[in-house]
Amino acid sequence: MTVYVSMLRAVNVGGTSVIKMDALRRVYESMGLKDVRTLLASGNVVFRSGLKDRDQLVKRIMQEIERQLGVHVEVLLRTLAEIESLVERGPVLSPRADNAKLHVMFLARVPAAAAQAALGKWHKDSKLPEMLELRGVEIYLYYPNGVGRSKLSGAVIENKLDTVGTARNWNTLAKLIEAGRMLERGAGS
Numbered sequence: 001m002t003v004y005v006s007m008l009r010a011v012n013v014g015g016t017s018v019i020k021m022d023a024l025r026r027v028y029e030s031m032g033l034k035d036v037r038t039l040l041a042s043g044n045v046v047f048r049s050g051l052k053d054r055d056q057l058v059k060r061i062m063q064e065i066e067r068q069l070g071v072h073v074e075v076l077l078r079t080l081a082e083i084e085s086l087v088e089r090g091p092v093l094s095p096r097a098d099n100a101k102l103h104v105m106f107l108a109r110v111p112a113a114a115a116q117a118a119l120g121k122w123h124k125d126s127k128l129p130e131m132l133e134l135r136g137v138e139i140y141l142y143y144p145n146g147v148g149r150s151k152l153s154g155a156v157i158e159n160k161l162d163t164v165g166t167a168r169n170w171n172t173l174a175k176l177i178e179a180g181r182m183l184e185r186g187a188g189s
Helices: 021-030 054-069 080-089 113-126 154-161 170-184
Strands: 002-008 034-039 044-049 075-079 102-107 131-135 138-142 165-169
Touching: 002 054, 002 080, 002 165, 002 170, 021 034, 021 044, 021 054, 034 170, 044 170, 054 075, 075 080, 075 102, 080 170, 102 154, 102 170, 113 131, 113 154, 154 165, 165 170
Parallel strands: none
Antiparallel strands: 002 044, 002 075, 034 044, 102 138, 102 165, 131 138
16 A cells, blocks of 8 residues: 555635644545544645555545535645655755755646746746745745745745645655654554
8 A cells, every 4th residue: 555645735724725634534534545644734644545546536535525524625645755755855955955944845737848937037037035946746945034925935836837736844744754654664553
């Protein structure tokens, strides 16, 4: 069985798409997914499944959340191995990058080359202090002054790249990896 990490986009942020994590866990369990664990209150779910068709799994999760909880949310799905790999290889942004200010934005799909170029040009022309490094379906983001007031917001990135995404900070990724490894070792059974 594969250990998956699903991340819901824009859940429990600013009073929109409010979902209790116990209810979310029950949705996943009702689908027959194994060893379901939620992490934090921002829509992170770690679970095991024998299903290999990721697109179908994402579609089913989104449908069941909407059917059972009445909330339409985007779901981004990665395997534990993929999360481990992106943390292991890390960004090339700066040797002085403070992990506390580092985020990864998970995208629903690889953006078109023209969209990637447009984001890069906008970022360069804007002379923002943030650094970004796009790698396929993930973007490493470094916010030296914090993410709260940055002009390089998730909405701007999604708009420029014409795809949805959701970001997690480096600390959350470490916790997701730890939870996933516990499932692999059988501690979640």
